[in-house]
Amino acid sequence: MAQFEEVSKQSSQHPKPAGLVLQYGTAGFRTNAKHLDHIMFRMGLLATLRSKKTKATIGVMVTASHNPEEDNGVKLIDPMGEMVTPAWEGYATQLANAEQGDLLTALKDIIEKESINMSQEANVFVGKDTRSSSASLSQAVLDGVSALGGHSKDYGLVTTPQLHYMVCCQNTQGKYGEATIEGYYRKLCQAFIHLSVQQASNCTDDQKHLSVDGANGIGALKVREMESHLRRELQISLFNDGSKGKLNHQCGADFVKVQQKPPTGININPGERCCSFDGDADRIVYYYTDSDGQFHLLDGDKIATLISTFLKELLTQAGLDLKIAVVQTAYANGSSTHYLEDTMKVIVRCTKTGVKHLHHAAQEFDIGVYFEANGHGTVLFSKVAEEKIQQLAEDPNMNDERKRAARLLQNTINVINQTVGDAISDMLLIEAILAIRGMTVQQWDAIYSDLPNRQLKVKVSDRRVIDTTDAERRAVSPAGLQEAIDTLVKKHRLARSFVRPSGTEDVVRVYAEAETQESADSLAHEVSLAVY
Numbered sequence: 089m090a091q092f093e094e095v096s097k098q099s100s101q102h103p104k105p106a107g108l109v110l111q112y113g114t115a116g117f118r119t120n121a122k123h124l125d126h127i128m129f130r131m132g133l134l135a136t137l138r139s140k141k142t143k144a145t146i147g148v149m150v151t152a153s154h155n156p157e158e159d160n161g162v163k164l165i166d167p168m169g170e171m172v173t174p175a176w177e178g179y180a181t182q183l184a185n186a187e188q189g190d191l192l193t194a195l196k197d198i199i200e201k202e203s204i205n206m207s208q209e210a211n212v213f214v215g216k217d218t219r220s221s222s223a224s225l226s227q228a229v230l231d232g233v234s235a236l237g238g239h240s241k242d243y244g245l246v247t248t249p250q251l252h253y254m255v256c257c258q259n260t261q262g263k264y265g266e267a268t269i270e271g272y273y274r275k276l277c278q279a280f281i282h283l284s285v286q287q288a289s290n291c292t293d294d295q296k297h298l299s300v301d302g303a304n305g306i307g308a309l310k311v312r313e314m315e316s317h318l319r320r321e322l323q324i325s326l327f328n329d330g331s332k333g334k335l336n337h338q339c340g341a342d343f344v345k346v347q348q349k350p351p352t353g354i355n356i357n358p359g360e361r362c363c364s365f366d367g368d369a370d371r372i373v374y375y376y377t378d379s380d381g382q383f384h385l386l387d388g389d390k391i392a393t394l395i396s397t398f399l400k401e402l403l404t405q406a407g408l409d410l411k412i413a414v415v416q417t418a419y420a421n422g423s424s425t426h427y428l429e430d431t432m433k434v435i436v437r438c439t440k441t442g443v444k445h446l447h448h449a450a451q452e453f454d455i456g457v458y459f460e461a462n463g464h465g466t467v468l469f470s471k472v473a474e475e476k477i478q479q480l481a482e483d484p485n486m487n488d489e490r491k492r493a494a495r496l497l498q499n500t501i502n503v504i505n506q507t508v509g510d511a512i513s514d515m516l517l518i519e520a521i522l523a524i525r526g527m528t529v530q531q532w533d534a535i536y537s538d539l540p541n542r543q544l545k546v547k548v549s550d551r552r553v554i555d556t557t558d559a560e561r562r563a564v565s566p567a568g569l570q571e572a573i574d575t576l577v578k579k580h581r582l583a584r585s586f587v588r589p590s591g592t593e594d595v596v597r598v599y600a601e602a603e604t605q606e607s608a609d610s611l612a613h614e615v616s617l618a619v620y
């Protein structure tokens with residue numbers, strides 16, 4: 089077939105280095121950019137097949153998120169804006185690793201297994217982050233799409249969540265919003281402004297001010313683009329905007345969370361609210377320093393607590409009986425889980441690491457708030473929940489308090505990007521909640537106190553020998569490891585520890601928390617010795 093001849097011809101421009109094997113992991117393919125040209129071309133092919141199969145638009149995002157500038161990566165986005173389904177992650181790995189001469193066979197194998205009608209039209213949306221390698225790599229994706237006769241739309245420089253949003257808008261015929269960057273800003277900022285006018289009347293200009301660390305990446309560009317839509321309801325000082333520093337270098341959400349210190353390149357005055365995005369703006373963490381210069385981090389757990397408390401109060405005020413839950417991973421600070429379960433009386437679920445697991449679990453509730461401790465998360469509303477809220481907001485016979493709460497819930501839904509964690513959308517939601525409740529960052533921080541904790545990486549010869557269960561909280565192999573961890577944990581007060589192989593790096597991660605920092609540090613160290 090002519091189609092396959094074109095694939096053959098074009099793939100010779102994007103040859104695979106013989107013997108190179110890469111795997112589609114938690115975050116898609118991710119490695120040094122120089123190994124990725126053939127992967128990108130092939131993901132253009134695969135996205136075209138996925139589009140034919142689903143009869144919908146598929147997204148391809150070129151980014152390596154919080155990794156160093158030299159790396160790059162690629163992720164596929166399914167029709168509703170969610171991560172691609174697991175079976176197709178497997179196809180991605182097969183197609184990526186087929187040697188040059190076997191590419192057509194690997195391609196035809198997928199077509200056959202999935203009974204794909206090759207005469208079906210295909211549409212693929214492509215986006216990229218600001219890495220220097222992203223331009224040519226996203227061109228390789230576009231080449232892959234055109235080699236199989238698919239149509240593509242190149243969104244150019246966008247955040248990862250913006251591309252997820254575009255795909256969802258396109259496939260819902262605009263019901264979720266308009267599939268343009270302008271449309272995205274308009275929807276989110278209008279909802280934010282509606283929420284902001286509800287704020288306590290004594291909200292000062294100081295409270296409307298936020299310092300943002302853009303990680304020298306795409307998020308910084310997009311905050312600049314969005315600013316005019318905010319009509320000074322939020323006044324942003326942008327740092328690490330990419331004009332001087334290097335992407336993710338000593339800055340960004342991952343640096344701040346792991347190092348537990350402020351990024352370089354930001355002016356931080358005591359008590360002032362600051363936040364950091366990661367390199368593709370799908371994660372956010374907040375922080376401030378107190379008058380003693382001590383650093384305070386408000387991570388994904390604190391964000392989930394703030395949002396779920398706010399939503400629960402609104403549901404009570406609106407008199408709506410909707411089931412709300414918070415979804416976390418094993419990395420969630422134990423204090424947050426206790427606070428949510430014991431004080432807030434909210435259902436808490438724990439899943440494996442990786443947003444696709446959290447997203448999936450959150451879909452089981454009327455309202456599912458999910459966040460990884462590292463700041464990656466969002467809120468999902470079921471169709472039933474959205475309908476009930478809308479009915480109430482529009483009910484002419486409803487009393488004012490219930491109606492006000494329903495309208496706040498409606499605008500909250502509109503400020504949220506439900507397709508995936510989104511630093512910009514999460515930031516607007518958090519800012520609106522703090523303004524409405526007249527709450528300072530210190531008051532937010534004081535909702536509960538984090539247990540001191542430590543995360544370590546351990547290099548082992550083969551991390552796959554560690555197998556886990558119970559949402560990765562217990563090791564089932566190698567034999568004896570869990571017993572050893574249990575014995576070590578018993579030596580510390582209020583302690584918890586677990587190990588798991590990373591899905592994005594060739595390391596085993598060790599997590600420990602305990603009553604004091606010394607105790608958490610020594611437990612993490614002792615457990616990492618047990619892993620060897």
Ligand code: NG1
Pocket residue numbers: 114115153419441442443460462464589590591592593597
């Ligand atoms: P791994 O490397 O599997 O721990 C890391 C993060 C995840 C998630 C993925 C995808 C931690 C402990 N792990 O996964 O939460 O964000 O990267 O980027 O933060």
Ligand code: ZN
Pocket residue numbers: 153154366367368369370371
């Ligand atoms: Zn990211």
